[in-house]
Amino acid sequence: MDKETLLHNIARTAYNIGFGGKKHFVTYDIYRVFPRxxxxxxxxxxxxxxxxxxxxxxxxxxxxxxxxxxxxxGIIGLVLDLLGDNKQEYNIVGKKMLRYFNELSDMYFEIKNQQGPINNWESYERRRREIIDDVDECSLSNQAIFTHWWTHIAFFKTMQSNWVIKELKLGFKDRYPIFHIETLIFLIIIVLLIVFIK
Incomplete structure (x- = not known):
């Protein structure tokens, strides 16, 4: 495996794990804060x-x-409160996933700063696969509604993810997906309807 492929694989894995970690935190926040x-x-x-x-x-x-x-x-608040019985698990898993994101970040820059070919690429690839397997085991699939929307904001605005953006060549549409625009248009239509109904 060449250096560029390894760096790309690490960045892709870091993106998936970092995004997943933030998604767990957003779910935790929804279940913790919204009912209150x-x-x-x-x-x-x-x-x-x-x-x-x-x-x-x-x-x-x-x-x-x-x-x-x-x-x-009030009904939404009750439902969120009932669904959030295991909210602490989302916090624990989110922290674990962000530790893995940071480990992958360190691994990425360690490899990027090496001169010449990577002699021990197998150990990096093995560790990357171990991280993927552990995340697959610990991640929670039952996320709160609208977490994907908020996770984009949380991941790209609050994390040091520029290296992932550069390596994966993520553009505007990747960081601000179409559903953000659709949601904005929907909200504008609702506001206009409310204004004109009066």
Whole structure:
């Protein structure tokens, strides 16, 4: 195996493992934080519904919409809380995967800085495969909804992943996939509908 192929394989593995680690952290955050935020939000809006300002709103449709939305958000909070029983496992696996990402990063730069051909490439390749096998064993496949969307942001904005981007030649569409744009367009349409319905 030549040096370039080995470096590319390490970068590809690091991308998959780093992205997977961040995905576990995003799932952990969703299960840990969202039920609390939803509880606070529902409580604040519930108190507002008891206030004099809310009672002065003449539009019954708006009042019904707020009440129905609160029920829906409350149910989502309960479901997230129930699904998050093993949330600590996502944190543990995420940390392990990020340690492997860092190990692959060190391995990548160690090989990249070597002059001439790689004499012991078999040991690097063996270690890379051991890491892949261990990650396959420990990773959790049941991720929370929307984690893929947030993981792109978490991976490319908060990690030292420039070496992966350069080695794999990841472009704009790789770092900002089409579903980000689709989501943005969907949100703009929803906002426009709300504005024009009033």
């Amino acid at each position: 935020l939803i509880s606070i939000l529902v409580t604040i809006i519930g108190v507002y519904q008891l206030s004099i300002w809310y009672k002065s709103v003449d539009n019954e449709g708006v009042k019904d919409f707020i009440s129905i939305s609160l029920i829906g958000v």
